[in-house]
Amino acid sequence: MNSQNDINMQFEALYDKYANKLYRLALVNVQNTTDAEDIVHDVFIKYFETLPAFSDRNHEEGWFVKVTVNACRDFLRKKTHRAHDNIDDMHHLKSEEKEKSSIMHSLSLVPERYRTVLVLHYLEGYSVAEIGKMTGLSQSAVKMRLSRGREHLKNIIEREGIDD
Numbered sequence: 007m008n009s010q011n012d013i014n015m016q017f018e019a020l021y022d023k024y025a026n027k028l029y030r031l032a033l034v035n036v037q038n039t040t041d042a043e044d045i046v047h048d049v050f051i052k053y054f055e056t057l058p059a060f061s062d063r064n065h066e067e068g069w070f071v072k073v074t075v076n077a078c079r080d081f082l083r084k085k086t087h088r089a090h091d092n093i094d095d096m097h098h099l100k101s102e103e104k105e106k107s108s109i110m111h112s113l114s115l116v117p118e119r120y121r122t123v124l125v126l127h128y129l130e131g132y133s134v135a136e137i138g139k140m141t142g143l144s145q146s147a148v149k150m151r152l153s154r155g156r157e158h159l160k161n162i163i164e165r166e167g168i169d170d
Contacts, residue, residue, distance in 0.1 A: 027070075029046050035075070037110075117155075123151045
């Protein structure tokens, strides 16, 4: 039987492994740092409460991504979330952070079905096959969503006059 210390160490290792990825995914979806942090926190609480068994690393990673995406959808559906500052109005950000926030803002305007695969592929570096396993989509569906998502993103960037 594992001691509490072993469980805590395993939990911390999982948190270190996934928290930043899940945070970026949540932030693109909810556009508020506090809400994104809350969503990631809730995902890890759900993990700790259920302690799901995973067949391999991909299954584990897929679980965390799916639960995060679903938590974002639930959050946005409620429409009772607190008002937040526009990500572009955060003047205190450094120039690199402003560039990232501009990208995040543009991504937030892409429809969710395309946004998730764009974030997983381009920001997190997952392959089409890995995204397919995580999302339950076929590889051809992932490729199509990437293509359509890039087109949406291109149109948003052109429309908003965002420079490279």
